[in-house]
Amino acid sequence: MKAVFDFTEEKMQKTLDALNHEYGSMRAGRATASVLDKIMVDYYGVPTPINQMAAVSVAEARILTIQPWDASTLNPIMKAIQSSDLGINPQNDGRVIRLTFPPLTEERRIMLTKDVAKYGEEAKVSVRNIRRDAIDKLEKMKKDSEITEDDLKEGKEKVQKITDKFTKLIDESSDEKKKEIMEI
Numbered sequence: 001m002k003a004v005f006d007f008t009e010e011k012m013q014k015t016l017d018a019l020n021h022e023y024g025s026m027r028a029g030r031a032t033a034s035v036l037d038k039i040m041v042d043y044y045g046v047p048t049p050i051n052q053m054a055a056v057s058v059a060e061a062r063i064l065t066i067q068p069w070d071a072s073t074l075n076p077i078m079k080a081i082q083s084s085d086l087g088i089n090p091q092n093d094g095r096v097i098r099l100t101f102p103p104l105t106e107e108r109r110i111m112l113t114k115d116v117a118k119y120g121e122e123a124k125v126s127v128r129n130i131r132r133d134a135i136d137k138l139e140k141m142k143k144d145s146e147i148t149e150d151d152l153k154e155g156k157e158k159v160q161k162i163t164d165k166f167t168k169l170i171d172e173s174s175d176e177k178k179k180e181i182m183e184i
Contacts, residue, residue: 001151019119023119026177036056039086053077055067071095086099109181112181116178127166130163131159
């Protein structure tokens, strides 16, 4: 029975981690290197993440610098950023690419908070599906006479507690991201 709980908690933790990664890649008014995670550069015919081709750092609160290790990759990186949905026009001085993040408009902030809520709800649905799978496993164990009726009831309660814990963590993460987005 412990294996079911451990597996459930591990799967729910992965869901929370994926949500936090998704939130990290959302542009929220200040520069973070993780906004570049989804952008792939065609590097000799191979789609390659920017962070594997260059040093990415935050120069100031709203400025991200990208310094390619190979100067010949400067233009492909520029093109990949321009064709992405980032909405920022990169500038370069021949060695370093600079991304200046403009302050978000009120309208854009509201759209982003809606996206945050949507991702949070998707994560909660995933957590509830994991809970359902765990309860199904417990019921199968009861049917196969591996556990008693009391164990099943106790197991369902424990799975629900784990679910409640992760639902609360998802809500906290979503609220934190919404607050960050609405910050001017």
